[in-house]
Amino acid sequence: MNIPFSPPFIDQSVIDQVLDTLQNKWITSGPKVKALELEILKLTGSKAAVCVNSWTSGAIMMLKWFGIKEGDEVIVPAYTYCATALSILHCGATPVMVDILDDLTIDPLKIKQAITSKTKAIIAVDIAGLPCHYEAINSIIKDPDINQLFNPETDKQNLLGRILLISDAAHSIGATYRNLPAAVKSDITIFSFHAVKNITTAEGGCICLNLPEVFDNTEEYNFLKMFSLNGQTKDAFAKSMGANWRYDIIFKGLKINMPDICAAIGLAQIRLYNDHLLPLRKKIAMKYCHKLKMFNWFIHPILKDKTRESSYHLFPLRIKNITEADRDQIIDFLVSRGINVNVHFIPMPMLSYFKSIGYKIEDYPNSYKQYACEISLPIYPQLTDEEVNYIVENVIDGVNIKANKSKLLEVVS
Structure with missing residues (x-):
């Protein structure tokens, strides 16, 4: 089986x-991009949605929109994909990395401890599809003592009057927080529509705005559409309508718009998402949990709790009492059996570039601990019951072989 x-x-x-x-x-x-944006508004309950060509470019644009520059700090978890921090570095600012909780999301207490007068924004990452603890994070950024540290330097920063909260929701489209779309819990939520995501446009992303009432979200949408097209006053579709060729460039924008040929893929998928694709992902996750819960080496991932429910983007299998080397050997075994798995994520301080600019994994012990025992199992709508059973059987065999029939594999009574 492969x-x-x-x-x-x-x-x-x-x-x-x-x-x-293609035929049109x-x-x-x-029109396909616009239709996809409207579907995203319905799914997320957001006030505005701007489709772009990737999560990364969307994050760079929104940091620039807020005026993030050299000398500023943006707080991020150490446990995330590199794009979270690279978007900050591309603006000339400094990513301030903090550790995570056992549920893989950013630790609010660590956020609070990291805030300085240079802090302009926080990017919280919904790992595997599970929303961060947004109520706790919002309480921190709205705390009067924290607000006294905020040093606004641009019109947008003065208007907001506090630290900006961005959700890196690359994994979490469709996730909920207190039975509402999780997207509404942040000022800005950015989704990824990369090929492996729950909804894909091959490459792409979407910025959802839920800015406070001091902002006009519609006005910001119109501005960001221009920002994503070189600061141009008309897009190519508008210019194609008759004698409508004249345009202007009114500021230094980026070229990061999403094309219709990509939006078409996502448009079809999003219309199937809530009733078909998302329930199938959840069903597979529940099967994994049911089949593995009897083993005391299985760390049950938090997929749903009193406030949050995941989008089931990943199934982050974690195994008790194993080393990073043990984990790698189990992965090798699974691959030898035709099961392709992954690891989410190598903490950024372990990557060569981030090490070269001073980050050390020793400063983020829980990020390393969770990474060292994590294996991301396949989870997608096309996965059959037979394939799920095969994966589970081989996970058990792989752990058993590695443990050499030790107490690690004792069945919970």
């Missing part, structure tokens, strides 16, 4: 949407 890690969901509705785009002969930003 089981891929995360193939995209491509059914006839996806093919039909892409063919419709409009493939760059146009």
Whole structure:
């Protein structure tokens, strides 16, 4: 058996949407992008949604929008993909890394301890699809003592009057917080539509705005659409409508717009998401938990608690009492059996570039601890019961072989 890690969901509705785009002969930003933005608004309950060509470019744009620059600090978890911190570095600012909780999300207490007069924003990361503890984080950034440290230097910063909260929701489209879309718990939520995500546009992302009432979210949407197209007053679709060729460049923008040919894939998928694709992901996650819960080496991932429910983007299997080397050997065994797995994530301080600029994994002990015992198992709508059973059987065999039939594999009575 050969089981891929995360193939995209491509059914006839996806093919039909892409063919419709090709047949209409409009493939760059146009009506499909707008339709996808409207579907995202319905799914997330957000006030505005701007589709872009990647999570990373969307994050860079929003940091620049807020005026993040050299000398500023942005707090991030050490346990995330490199793009979270690279977006800050591309603005000339400093990522301030903090450790995580056992549920893999950023530790609010560590956030509070890291805030200085240079802190302009926090990027909280919803690892595996589980929302961060947004009520705790919002309480921190709205604390009067913390607000006294905030040093606004731009119009946007003065208008907000506090630290900006950005959700790195690359994994968490469809996740909920107190039965509401988790996206509404941050000022700005940025999704990824990369090929392995719950909803994909091959490459792409979306910025959702839920700014406080002192902002006009519609006005900010219009500004960001121009910002994502070189600061140009008209996009190509608008310019194509008759004698409408004249445009202007009114500020130094970026070129990060999403094309219709990509939006078509996501448009078909998002219309199936709540009723079909997301429930299938949840069903697979529940199967994994049911089949593995009898083993005392299994660390049950938090998929749902009193306030939060995951989008089931990843199934982060963690195994008690193993080393990083043990974990790697179990992965090798699974791969030898035709099961493609992954690890989410190598903490940023372990990566060469971040080590070269001074970050040390020793400063983030829980990030390393969680990474060293984590294996991301396949979880996607096309996965069959037979494949799930095969994966579970081989996970058990892999742990058993590594443990050499030790007490690690004792069944919980």
